[in-house]
Amino acid sequence: MAVVFDRPHALVDVSMHYCPGCTHGIVHRLVAEVIDELNIEGTTIGVSPVGCAYNNYLYFNCDMQQAAHGRAPAVATGVKRVHPDKVVFTYQGDGDLAAIGTAEIVHAAARGEKITTVFINNAIYGMTSGQMAPTTLVGQVTTTSPYGRKPEIQGYPIRVCEMLSTLTGAAFVERVSVHDIKNIRNAKKAIKKAFQVQQKGYGFSIVEVLSTCPTNWGINPVDAMKWVQDKMIPYYPLGNFKGADLEV
Amino acid sequence: MGKKVLMKGNEVIAEAAIRAGCTHYFGYPITPQSDIAHYMAKQLPLVGGTFVQAESEVAAINMLYGASGAGARCMTSSSSPGISLKQEGISYMACAELPAVIVNIVRCGPGLGGILPAQGDYFQAVKGGGHGDYKMVVLAPANLQELYELTVEAFNIADKYRTLVMIMGDGNLGQMMEPVQFKDQEDIYKDEKAWATVGTGMKRKHNTITSIYIEPEVLEAHNNKLQKKYALIAEKEVRVEEFNTENADIIVTAYGTVARIVKNVIKLAKKDNINVGLIRPITLWPFPSEAYVKCAEYAKAFLSVELSAGQMVEDVRLAVNGKKPVYFHGRTGGMIPTEKEIYDKIKEILEKLGG
Numbered sequence: 271m272a273v274v275f276d277r278p279h280a281l282v283d284v285s286m287h288y289c290p291g292c293t294h295g296i297v298h299r300l301v302a303e304v305i306d307e308l309n310i311e312g313t314t315i316g317v318s319p320v321g322c323a324y325n326n327y328l329y330f331n332c333d334m335q336q337a338a339h340g341r342a343p344a345v346a347t348g349v350k351r352v353h354p355d356k357v358v359f360t361y362q363g364d365g366d367l368a369a370i371g372t373a374e375i376v377h378a379a380a381r382g383e384k385i386t387t388v389f390i391n392n393a394i395y396g397m398t399s400g401q402m403a404p405t406t407l408v409g410q411v412t413t414t415s416p417y418g419r420k421p422e423i424q425g426y427p428i429r430v431c432e433m434l435s436t437l438t439g440a441a442f443v444e445r446v447s448v449h450d451i452k453n454i455r456n457a458k459k460a461i462k463k464a465f466q467v468q469q470k471g472y473g474f475s476i477v478e479v480l481s482t483c484p485t486n487w488g489i490n491p492v493d494a495m496k497w498v499q500d501k502m503i504p505y506y507p508l509g510n511f512k513g514a515d516l517e518v
Numbered sequence: 519m520g521k522k523v524l525m526k527g528n529e530v531i532a533e534a535a536i537r538a539g540c541t542h543y544f545g546y547p548i549t550p551q552s553d554i555a556h557y558m559a560k561q562l563p564l565v566g567g568t569f570v571q572a573e574s575e576v577a578a579i580n581m582l583y584g585a586s587g588a589g590a591r592c593m594t595s596s597s598s599p600g601i602s603l604k605q606e607g608i609s610y611m612a613c614a615e616l617p618a619v620i621v622n623i624v625r626c627g628p629g630l631g632g633i634l635p636a637q638g639d640y641f642q643a644v645k646g647g648g649h650g651d652y653k654m655v656v657l658a659p660a661n662l663q664e665l666y667e668l669t670v671e672a673f674n675i676a677d678k679y680r681t682l683v684m685i686m687g688d689g690n691l692g693q694m695m696e697p698v699q700f701k702d703q704e705d706i707y708k709d710e711k712a713w714a715t716v717g718t719g720m721k722r723k724h725n726t727i728t729s730i731y732i733e734p735e736v737l738e739a740h741n742n743k744l745q746k747k748y749a750l751i752a753e754k755e756v757r758v759e760e761f762n763t764e765n766a767d768i769i770v771t772a773y774g775t776v777a778r779i780v781k782n783v784i785k786l787a788k789k790d791n792i793n794v795g796l797i798r799p800i801t802l803w804p805f806p807s808e809a810y811v812k813c814a815e816y817a818k819a820f821l822s823v824e825l826s827a828g829q830m831v832e833d834v835r836l837a838v839n840g841k842k843p844v845y846f847h848g849r850t851g852g853m854i855p856t857e858k859e860i861y862d863k864i865k866e867i868l869e870k871l872g873g
């Protein structure tokens with residue numbers, strides 16, 4: 271019988287710890303499929319964040335390092351400078367990347383570090399139980415913005431792709447979503463291209479994935495997908511910001 | 519015999535590191551150690567190595583984490599305020615058992631403090647400036663020949679035990695010039711580093727570098743393993759210089775460049791027939807407690823002289839364990855005690871003790 275659906279080799283055969291309906295798992299699968307398709311599992315080194323994905327070193331079959339909160343781009347820089355011929359990626363949440371680790375991501379991009387970042391924007395701190403993230407939308411209720419995020423008090427959410435795309439060292443910058451099949455397909459294409467951009471040595475590449483956190487958003491998984499469509503995409507427009515035309 | 523060169527302390531560290539096979543350096547500028555970065559920026563690329571100027575000390579230590587985890591011999595250097603910023607990474611590296619060398623050319627604090635020599639970072643270095651139960655080897659050279667040799671040794675110790683090694687000096691050591699006799703060839707400890715993340719090559723199970731152990735039993739077991747390693751280091755790696763300690767009436771103890779001043783004091787005292795000895799810890803951790811235990815049998819008192827408000831003296835007291843009085847003389851803010859000042863203190867103590 272023909273196998274039409276199987277676990278990518280780059281994913282370890284264990285069940286993941288993510289909440290039901292969380293899209294972290296989808297993105298893991300996409301990254302693993304890309305690693306398989308590019309045949310780079312043996313030459314890839316990944317860096318795990320601090321956040322719900324802190325132990326995804328258990329899930330990827332390639333060599334992995336676990337970094338301190340927000341420091342994954344610096345750790346990845348160290349790895350890549352030792353092994354310029356290998357593929358190095360970070361996987362980071364929005365608290366990790368856009369709050370505590372802002373300096374590290376900006377400067378890794380500015381240096382044109384030949385690494386790839388998979389950036390999970392779920393507009394909230396998942397792991398620490400739903401606090402406001404730098405990406406939390408205006409009006410969004412979180413455990414630390416219980417009256418809704420108010421610009422006059424908490425300022426405005428950061429659009430990471432728009433910001434990083436101003437840096438010359440950032441070669442490929444794209445925002446995608448995984449809230450439906452069509453978008454999942456696009457997301458995979460973008461992740462694949464980001465890895466290829468690294469392989470070609472163009473510079474830093476990042477894919478921001480709009481992701482769900484039904485647990486801390488306090489809604490069911492189906493509504494969470496709809497919330498991405500209705501609330502997140504209008505503020506975080508999907509698309510390529512840089513490097514769409516790069517030959518890979 | 520290799521070449522003998524007149525060099526600045528900071529450059530000696532950089533040159534020794536390269537000779538020891540350090541291929542990667544990550545740093546952020548701060549006085550009085552920036553010459554290390556300058557030297558590395560110039561020399562490392564010439565030998566196929568990599569220099570990265572990080573955006574902060576936080577980034578530098580995490581680059582070190584990545585590079586060490588990827589199997590490289592690597593180093594970072596900074597001075598006190600920058601070393602404070604590195605503490606997060608130091609704790610993570612200690613837990614993940616990542617070997618690397620960290621240089622602290624100490625300046626005076628607290629706060630932004632001043633750029634002059636100090637020893638106020640002793641506690642931070644030997645008691646664990648970062649969180650959790652960890653140790654790192656701390657080496658305190660007193661002259662540039664020793665600085666060279668200990669820097670090479672630092673990389674060997676780091677790889678041998680999968681530990682962090684800190685070289686602690688002060689602005690005096692970093693900025694002064696002395697002749698250094700280099701070897702033709704360094705003794706390099708070689709290790710396969712089968713644990714490093716270099717890519718599986720599809721030939722083995724994937725390697726992981728991590729410092730997180732959520733299960734309490736697993737974390738305690740890991741902590742016990744670390745403690746066992748620290749006990750082994752404490753047993754094997756203590757380094758200390760004893761100078762004129764036999765039959766000394768009073769033992770002065772000092773590390774780094776301060777010990778050089780004490781040696782002159784010992785000469786002064788000799789002229790007056792006062793027998794002063796020196797215990798100079800070369801490893802601040804592991805602390806050479808045995809030397810104090812031995813001298814406590816016959817010396818009348820101990821005097822710790824430091825460029826601090828009294829830090830190493832606590833370890834001296836622990837070692838002497840109440841057997842003899844332990845006195846302290848310290849200067850801070852970049853002030854250096856004079857020979858006369860130390861000698862007066864010695865005479866004052868002897869007088870108090872009745873001769």
Ligand SMILES: Cc1ncc(C[n+]2csc(CCOP(=O)(O)OP(=O)(O)O)c2C)c(N)n1
Pocket residue numbers: 320321322323339362363364365366367390392394395396397398403
């Ligand atoms: C230095 C430090 N500060 C705070 C924390 C606590 N902490 C753990 S995860 C996290 C936020 C993670 O949120 P995000 O990056 O958005 O990832 P998510 O859990 O949503 O996937 C925080 C604040 C920490 N581990 N280390």
Ligand code: SF4
Pocket residue numbers: 287288289291292293294322392396397482483484485486
């Ligand atoms: S808390 Fe949110 S981000 Fe974390 S696993 Fe659960 S749903 Fe996903």
